[in-house]
Amino acid sequence: MPGEMTLEIPADAAYAVTARLFVVAAARDLGVSEVIAEDLRLAASELVANAVEAGRPGPIRLALRADPGTVRLEVSGVGAIVDASPISRRALLESLFDATDLAEEDQVRISVPADARPQA
């Protein structure tokens, strides 16, 4: 379906690179700028790492959805955000994005601006 892309992966650190590749490619296709796509790549990596460190059983589901002017990254199966030492993962994610919803137990939603004309 145009405007939405999903990926499901095991909660396994070896798949963090897969999640990153997917998120960057999907974000570009949906009209997200390179700089913001790079931030989403970091978020994807952090969330896969978080699922592994939180001992989540998997799978991790990543979805990118395009709405006019906005792209939303939703990642479920991540567990509660672990404040990995020495970096607060929560603070890191909140500093990267204006619209971050880390409140839910097992799902994170991040909204970023995108061009009005998604390419997907």
Next chain:
Amino acid sequence: MSNEDVEPARAELTIEARTMGDRTVLSVRGELDLYTAPALRDRVLVAADEGQRRLVIDLSGVPFMDSSGLGVIVACLKRLRESGGDLALVTAPGSPPSKLLSLTGLDRAIPTSSTPDDALR
């Protein structure tokens, strides 16, 4: 992209060590994340055990790093300082590792420069 049986992409990290003056420079190539960062930690611990306590970690060949990579770097810094050593970093200006170090303020805690030669001064 299909949801079925996704194979992991290959995540490889290579670390080359060379001696410059009284320092050991570890040049890292590859992405640093939860999966690959332990290899860097292990390599630094080997160097520390061999008595190389003044290390430079060159991240200019690292196109991506997350907080797992940062965690390993900070753990290495602590380990080296405990044994009277120190750690400096090399990052390409504007690269993802450089941005993450700046975003987290760790570039103020760890000497960071843009070339190995500068790191040795």
